[in-house]
Amino acid sequence: MSKPSILVQLDTDPQPSVFDAVVAVDAGVGHLFRHGSVTAEDVRDLVYGALFTRGPADLHQTALFVGGSDVAAGEAVLKAVKATFFGPFRVSVLFDANGCNTTAAAAVLAAVEGAGGSLQGVAAAVLGGTGPVGQRVARLLLRLGARVVVGSRSLERAEAVAAALRAATGGACEAHSTSKPDELAHALQGVAVVVAAGAAKALLLPAVVRSALPELKVAIDLNAVPPLGIEGVEATDKRKERNGVLAWGALGVGGTKMKIHKKAVQELFTSNDKALDAEEVLEIGRSLG
Amino acid sequence: MSKPSILVQLDTDPQPSVFDAVVAVDAGVGHLFRHGSVTAEDVRDLVYGALFTRGPADLHQTALFVGGSDVAAGEAVLKAVKATFFGPFRVSVLFDANGCNTTAAAAVLAAVEGAGGSLQGVAAAVLGGTGPVGQRVARLLLRLGARVVVGSRSLERAEAVAAALRAATGGACEAHSTSKPDELAHALQGVAVVVAAGAAKALLLPAVVRSALPELKVAIDLNAVPPLGIEGVEATDKRKERNGVLAWGALGVGGTKMKIHKKAVQELFTSNDKALDAEEVLEIGRSLG
Amino acid sequence: MSKPSILVQLDTDPQPSVFDAVVAVDAGVGHLFRHGSVTAEDVRDLVYGALFTRGPADLHQTALFVGGSDVAAGEAVLKAVKATFFGPFRVSVLFDANGCNTTAAAAVLAAVEGAGGSLQGVAAAVLGGTGPVGQRVARLLLRLGARVVVGSRSLERAEAVAAALRAATGGACEAHSTSKPDELAHALQGVAVVVAAGAAKALLLPAVVRSALPELKVAIDLNAVPPLGIEGVEATDKRKERNGVLAWGALGVGGTKMKIHKKAVQELFTSNDKALDAEEVLEIGRSLG
Numbered sequence: 001m002s003k004p005s006i007l008v009q010l011d012t013d014p015q016p017s018v019f020d021a022v023v024a025v026d027a028g029v030g031h032l033f034r035h036g037s038v039t040a041e042d043v044r045d046l047v048y049g050a051l052f053t054r055g056p057a058d059l060h061q062t063a064l065f066v067g068g069s070d071v072a073a074g075e076a077v078l079k080a081v082k083a084t085f086f087g088p089f090r091v092s093v094l095f096d097a098n099g100c101n102t103t104a105a106a107a108v109l110a111a112v113e114g115a116g117g118s119l120q121g122v123a124a125a126v127l128g129g130t131g132p133v134g135q136r137v138a139r140l141l142l143r144l145g146a147r148v149v150v151g152s153r154s155l156e157r158a159e160a161v162a163a164a165l166r167a168a169t170g171g172a173c174e175a176h177s178t179s180k181p182d183e184l185a186h187a188l189q190g191v192a193v194v195v196a197a198g199a200a201k202a203l204l205l206p207a208v209v210r211s212a213l214p215e216l217k218v219a220i221d222l223n224a225v226p227p228l229g230i231e232g233v234e235a236t237d238k239r240k241e242r243n244g245v246l247a248w249g250a251l252g253v254g255g256t257k258m259k260i261h262k263k264a265v266q267e268l269f270t271s272n273d274k275a276l277d278a279e280e281v282l283e284i285g286r287s288l289g
Numbered sequence: 290m291s292k293p294s295i296l297v298q299l300d301t302d303p304q305p306s307v308f309d310a311v312v313a314v315d316a317g318v319g320h321l322f323r324h325g326s327v328t329a330e331d332v333r334d335l336v337y338g339a340l341f342t343r344g345p346a347d348l349h350q351t352a353l354f355v356g357g358s359d360v361a362a363g364e365a366v367l368k369a370v371k372a373t374f375f376g377p378f379r380v381s382v383l384f385d386a387n388g389c390n391t392t393a394a395a396a397v398l399a400a401v402e403g404a405g406g407s408l409q410g411v412a413a414a415v416l417g418g419t420g421p422v423g424q425r426v427a428r429l430l431l432r433l434g435a436r437v438v439v440g441s442r443s444l445e446r447a448e449a450v451a452a453a454l455r456a457a458t459g460g461a462c463e464a465h466s467t468s469k470p471d472e473l474a475h476a477l478q479g480v481a482v483v484v485a486a487g488a489a490k491a492l493l494l495p496a497v498v499r500s501a502l503p504e505l506k507v508a509i510d511l512n513a514v515p516p517l518g519i520e521g522v523e524a525t526d527k528r529k530e531r532n533g534v535l536a537w538g539a540l541g542v543g544g545t546k547m548k549i550h551k552k553a554v555q556e557l558f559t560s561n562d563k564a565l566d567a568e569e570v571l572e573i574g575r576s577l578g
Numbered sequence: 579m580s581k582p583s584i585l586v587q588l589d590t591d592p593q594p595s596v597f598d599a600v601v602a603v604d605a606g607v608g609h610l611f612r613h614g615s616v617t618a619e620d621v622r623d624l625v626y627g628a629l630f631t632r633g634p635a636d637l638h639q640t641a642l643f644v645g646g647s648d649v650a651a652g653e654a655v656l657k658a659v660k661a662t663f664f665g666p667f668r669v670s671v672l673f674d675a676n677g678c679n680t681t682a683a684a685a686v687l688a689a690v691e692g693a694g695g696s697l698q699g700v701a702a703a704v705l706g707g708t709g710p711v712g713q714r715v716a717r718l719l720l721r722l723g724a725r726v727v728v729g730s731r732s733l734e735r736a737e738a739v740a741a742a743l744r745a746a747t748g749g750a751c752e753a754h755s756t757s758k759p760d761e762l763a764h765a766l767q768g769v770a771v772v773v774a775a776g777a778a779k780a781l782l783l784p785a786v787v788r789s790a791l792p793e794l795k796v797a798i799d800l801n802a803v804p805p806l807g808i809e810g811v812e813a814t815d816k817r818k819e820r821n822g823v824l825a826w827g828a829l830g831v832g833g834t835k836m837k838i839h840k841k842a843v844q845e846l847f848t849s850n851d852k853a854l855d856a857e858e859v860l861e862i863g864r865s866l867g
Contacts, residue, residue, distance in 0.1 A: 004603055008596055015324055015331050018297055018338025022351065025293055025320050026343070031603050033612065034322065035593055042593050045647075049596025053836070054604070062600065069334075258342070304613055304620050307586055307627025311640065314582055314609050315632070323611065358623075547631070 003058045004030035005269050008050055010038045010077055012068030012097070020067045020096070023258065027265035038068075043080035051089045056272075063268035064093040071097040071132035082275070092274035094264050094281075097132070099257065101281040102264065104136035104197075106257035107220050107248075109285050111141065111193050113239065114218030114246040120145035123215070125191045127178060127205060127229065128198025130157040133222060135165070136278045137195050142171030143279060151178040151187050151204075178204070185209050193218040196229030207231040216245050224250035260285040292347045293319035294558050297339055299327045299366055301357030301386070309356045309385070312547065316554035327357075332369035340378045345561075352557035353382040360386040360421035371564070381563035383553050383570075386421070388546065390570040391553065393425035393486075395546035396509050396537075398574050400430065400482050402528065403507030403535040409434035412504075414480045416467060416494060416518065417487025419446040422511060424454070425567045426484050431460030432568060440467040440476050440493075467493070474498050482507040485518030496520040505534050513539035549574040581636045582608035583847050586628055588616045588655055590646030590675070598645045598674070601836065605843035616646075621658035629667045634850075641846035642671040649675040649710035660853070670852035672842050672859075675710070677835065679859040680842065682714035682775075684835035685798050685826075687863050689719065689771050691817065692796030692824040698723035701793070703769045705756060705783060705807065706776025708735040711800060713743070714856045715773050720749030721857060729756040729765050729782075756782070763787050771796040774807030785809040794823050802828035838863040 007029045009016050016036040024032050035046065050062045066078045074097025081093055096102050108119075115122050119141060126138045129150035141148050142165055150165070150173060152158035158175035165173045176187030184205070188194060192215050196204045200223055210216065210232065219242070223229035228249065232242055238252030264276050264284050274280070296318045298305050305325040313321050324335065339351045355367045363386025370382055385391050397408075404411050408430060415427045418439035430437045431454055439454070439462060441447035447464035454462045465476030473494070477483060481504050485493045489512055499505065499521065508531070512518035517538065521531055527541030553565050553573050563569070585607045587594050594614040602610050613624065628640045644656045652675025659671055674680050686697075693700050697719060704716045707728035719726050720743055728743070728751060730736035736753035743751045754765030762783070766772060770793050774782045778801055788794065788810065797820070801807040806827065810820055816830030842854050842862050852858070 006600060006603055013334075015327070015335060018322060018335045019342055020338070021320075021322050022295060022338060022342035025295060031599075031610065032320065032322075033596060033599050033610075038593070045591075046593055046596045049598070049600060052832075053597055053600035254341075302623075304616070304624060307611060307624045308631055309627075310609075310611050311584060311627060311631035314584055321609065543630075 003054060003061045006031045006033060006062045007065055007265065007268070008046065008063070009034045009065050009067065010043070010046065010081070011036050012038055012070050012073040012077060017067050020065060023261050024065065024265055027262045029265065038077055040076045040080035043077055044084050047081055047084040050091050051084075056088065059091060059272040060269055062091050064091060065265070066093060066095045067097050069098050071100050073097070091272050092268040092276070094268055094276040096261065096264070096281070099261075100132045100136055101276070101278050102257045102261040103133055103222060103253070104140055104278060105260050105282040105285040106253040107137050107195055107197070107222055108140040108144065108282060109256055110220050110239075110248045110253050111195065111218055112144065114220070114248070115193055118145070119193070122146045122193060123149075123191045124193040124195070125149040125151055125188050127151045127194065127196045128202070130154070130161045131197060131199070134197035135161055137197050138173065139165055139169060139278055140282050141193075142169040142173055143282070145171075146193070147172040149187055149191065150175050151184070153177065153179040181206070181209060185212060188213055188216075190215055192216060193220070194230070195220045195222065197222050198229050200225040201227060202229060203227045203231060205230040211243070219245050220248045220253065222250050222253070256285065259288055263288060292343060292350045295320045295322060295351045296354055296554065296557070297335065297352070298323045298354050298356065299332070299335065299370070300325050301327055301359050301362040301366060306356050309354060312550050313354065313554055316551045318554065327366055329365045329369035332366055333373050336370055336373040339380050340373075345377065348380060348561040349558055351380050353380060354554070355382060355384045356386050358387050360389050362386070380561050381557040381565070383557055383565040385550065385553070385570070388550075389421045389425055390565075390567050391546045391550040392422055392511060392542070393429055393567060394549050394571040394574040395542040396426050396484055396486070396511055397429040397433065397571060398545055399509050399528075399537045399542050400484065400507055401433065403509070403537070404482055407434070408482070411435045411482060412438075412480045413482035413484070414438040414440055414477050416440045416483065416485045417491070419443070419450045420486060420488070423486035424450055426486050427462065428454055428458060428567060429571050430482075431458040431462055432571070434460075435482070436461040438463055438465050438476055438480065440465050440473070442466065442468040470495070470498055474501060477502055477505075479504055481505060482509070483519070484509045484511065486511050487518050489514040490516060491518060492516050492520060494519040500532070508534050509537045509542065511539050511542070545574065548577055552577060581632060581639045584609045584611060584640045585643055585843065585846070586624065586641070587612045587643050587645065588621070588624065588659070589614050590616055590648050590651040590655060595645050598643060601839050602643065602843055605840045607843065616655055618654045618658035621655055622662050625659055625662040628669050629662075634666065637669060637850040638847055640669050642669060643843070644671060644673045645675050647676050649678050651675070669850050670846040670854070672846055672854040674839065674842070674859070677839075678710045678714055679854075679856050680835045680839040681711055681800060681831070682718055682856060683838050683860040683863040684831040685715050685773055685775070685800055686718040686722065686860060687834055688798050688826045688831050689773065689796055690722065692798070692826070693771055696723070697771070700724045700771060701727075701769045702771035702773070703727040703729055703766050705729045705772065705774045706780070708732070708739045709775060709777070712775035713739055715775050716751065717743055717747060717856055718860050719771075720747040720751055721860070723749075724771070725750040727765055727769065728753050729762070731755065731757040759784070759787055763790060766791055766794075768793055770794060771798075772808070773798045773800065775800050776807050778803040779805060780807060781805045781809060783808040789821070797823050798826045798831065800828050800831070834863065837866055841866060
C-alpha cells in the first residue's frame with residue numbers, strides 16, 4: 001500500500017497561508033506540514049527531511065509547496081530548494097508565492113478564450129508588467145505566440161524586463177513607459193488584449209484611454225480591490241461584454257485559478273521530479289480544458 | 290461527497306494550545322491548521338484564506354477557533370475576525386480563549402443543578418467577578434434569572450462591570466468590594482450560590498466567612514491550583530456536600546466543560562454562520578442535558 | 579472505537595523537523611501537532627494539554643516526541659516534560675534530539691553484528707565519545723558488556739564522561755586523550771570495535787593509525803559529511819570489508835536507524851507510560867531482529 005501523501009508548505013510569511021492549505025486539503029493531501037517565516041537558510045534541513053525519509057518507491061508521495069505573499073522571497077526559497085536536490089534525491093515542488101503562477105495562468109487562459117482560441121500573432125499589453133504577476137503573464141503570452149508590450153511607470157524597469165523576456169522566450173517583446181496618459185495611449189496602440197497586473201488600488205487604464213483603442217477585444221484586470229486596475233471592468237466580470245470588449249475581473253478568473261491550483265497540487269504526487277513554475281502551471285491549466 | 294472539515298486554530302500564545310487541539314481532534318475535525326502568536330493584524334489574510342477557497346455548499350466545512358491564554362487578546366482577534374466577514378462570506382467561529390466560555394458555562398450549569406434546577410430569582414455572587422471568566426459567569430447567571438453580586442477587590446472595577454452587565458442583560462446586578470473580610474461578608478449576605486472565579490492561588494472565600502452564610506447552598510470554585518479559591522472545597526469536588534453546602538471544584542466541573550467544548554466544535558460545522566460566544570456555549574451545554 | 583492517535587512534536591529548533599514528522603506519519607500517527615522553538619518553560623502548558631483532555635482509557639493514544647538539532651536543549655525539554663507528569667497523569671515520550679538515540683542504537687546493533695553476535699567482553703572505543711551521540715554509543719556498548727574507551731581531544735572531558743558512565747552502568751570504561759596521533763594509537767591498542775561519533779567534517783581516525791591496529795574487526799563511522807570520521811570507510815558502507823575490517827558508514831546504518839525510529843514511535847501508543855531514551859530505543863532495535 002502506498003504511503004500517505006505529505007505536502008510540506010514552505011511559506012515566507014510568519015503565518016503560513018490558510019488559502020494554500022485549504023487548497024492542499026481539497027486536492028486530497030493526506031498530511032500537511034506547515035512552516036512559516038521560511039528563509040533560504042532554513043531550506044536545506046527541511047528538504048533533507050523530505051529526501052531522506054522515504055525510499056525511491058514512495059518518494060513521489062512527499063512534495064513541497066513554496067508560497068507566501070512576497071514573490072521575491074519565495075523565489076529565493078525555491079532556488080535554495082532546487083540547490084538541495086541531487087541525483088535521484090529530489091521531490092516535486094510547486095511554486096505559487098502570492099498566487100503568482102496560478103493567477104498568471106488563469107489570466108492567460110482568459111486571454112486565449114477572449115482572443116478566440118489562439119494568441120498566435122496577437123498584439124497584447126501587460127500593465128504593471130514588471131511586477132511578479134505581470135512578468136509571468138507577459139512570459140506566458142509570449143510562449144503562446146503573442147507580441148507583447150510590457151508597460152510600467154518606469155521605462156527603465158520595463159526595458160530590463162522586456163530584454164529578459166526576449167532572451168528567455170525568443171518572442172517579440174517591447175517596453176513602454178505608461179506614466180503619462182499619452183504614453184499609455186501610445187503603448188496600447190493597436191493592442192487587442194490588455195492585462196492589468198499592477199498593485200492593489202492602482203488605476204492603470206482609465207476609461208478615457210480605453211475608449212480610444214478601437215482594436216481592443218479583451219480586457220483582463222487582476223486587481224480585486226477598488227479602485228480596480230481597468231476602469232469600467234468589475235471584479236466579478238467573467239467574459240462580460242463591456243463596450244464591445246470581453247472583460248474579466250480578478251474574481252472572474254478566480255474559479256479557473258482555483259482549479260489550476262488544485263490540479264497542480266495533485267500533479268506533484270504523480271512523480272518525484274516535477275518542478276511546477278509558470279510554464280508548467282499554464283500547461284496544467286490548458287489540460288483542464 | 291462533502292469536503293473534509295478544517296478547523297483553523299487562531300491562538301494568541303506563541304505555542305498554540307495542545308488542549309484545544311486535542312479536543313478538536315476528538316470532536317472529529319479532519320484537518321487542523323494551527324497558528325500561534327496571532328494578532329488582530331494577522332486576521333484578515335488568514336480569514337480570507339478560509340472564505341475564498343470553498344464554494345457556498347462546502348463553506349460550513351471550514352471553521353475558526355479563537356483561543357490563547359490571554360482573553361483580552363483573544364477578544365481583539367475575534368473582533369477582527371467578525372470585521373472580515375461580509376455578506377455570505379463568513380464561516381463559523383468559536384471563542385474560548387483560556388477556556389473562558391466553556392468554563393463559565395460548566396460553572397453555571399453546576400449552579401443550576403445545585404440550586405435545584407432553576408436560577409430564577411436566586412441570589413448569587415461571583416468572586417473575582419471582573420476577570421474574563423468571572424464576567425462571563427455573572428452574565429450567564431443573569432441570563433438565567435439570578436440576582437447577581439459582582440465582587441472584586443476594586444469597587445470601581447466591580448461597578449463598571451455591573452453597570453455593563455445590567456445594560457447587556459437587563460438583569461439585577463450589583464457591585465461590592467471584597468477586599469476586607471467584613472466587606473466580603475456583607476457582599477455575600479443572603480447569597481445562595483457563590484462562584485469563585487479569581488486568579489490562580491488567590492483565596493477568595495475563607496472558611497470563617499463562609500461558615501457565617503446560613504443561606505448558602507452552592508459553592509463553586511474554578512481555581513484548580515492550591516491554595517484554592519474557596520477554603521474547604523477540593524478541586525475534585527463534584528456535587529460534594531461540604532458542611533451543608535453542595536460544592537464543585539475546578540476538576541469537578543471539568544468533565545462538563547470538556548463535553549461542552551467538544552460539542553461546540555462539532556456545532557461549528559453545522560452551518561457557516563455560527564458565532565459561539567458565552568451565551569451560545571451555555572445553550573450548547575444545556576442541550577447536552 | 580479508539581480515539582485517533584496524536585503525536586505532539588516538541589522541537590527546540592525554530593522550524594520543527596520535517597524528518598521526524600515524516601517518520602511519524604509513516605509510523606501511522608493520525609494527527610501530528612508540531613511545535614518549534616520549544617523551551618523548558620513552554621513545556622508545562624503543552625503537556626497539560628496532553629494530560630487533561632483524554633480519559634485513562636484513551637490516554638495512550640496521545641504521546642510526545644522531543645527533538646531538535648540541539649541535544650542539550652532537547653534534554654532540558656525532556657526533563658521538564660517528566661517533571662510535569664504526576665500519578666497516572668502521564669503520556670509516553672520518545673527522546674531523539676538530533677537522532678541521537680536512534681543513531682546510537684543503530685550503531686551499536688552494527689557493532690554487535692560486526693563482532694559476531696555479542697559484545698560481551700569485547701574491547702571497544704568511541705571516538706568523539708563525549709558528544710551526545712558518542713556518550714550514548716558508549717553507554718549502550720557498556721550495557722551490552724563491552725569494555726569501552728571514551729576518546730576525546732580533551733582528556734578532562736573524556737574522564738568526566740567515563741566516570742559518569744561507570745557510575746551509571748557499572749561497566750569497564752576508561753578515558754583517553756586522542757588529540758595527538760600517538761595518543762590515539764595508544765587509546766585504540768587492542769580494540770576490536772571502533773565507533774567514530776564526532777562532529778561533521780572531523781577526521782578522527784586516519785588510515786595510518788588504523789592500519790596499525792591488528793585486532794580491529796569493526797569500524798563504524800557516523801559522520802555522513804566528507805571528510806568522513808574514519809579514513810577509508812565510505813558513508814554508504816554496510817558490513818563492507820575494508821582491509822580485513824567490517825565497515826559501516828552513516829548511510830549504512832541509516833536503514834536500521836529509520837526502522838528503529840518508526841518502531842519507537844509506534845511503541846509510544848501501546849501504553850501511556852513509555853519513556854523511550856537510549857536504552858529503551860536500543861531494546862526496540864534488538865526486538866526488530
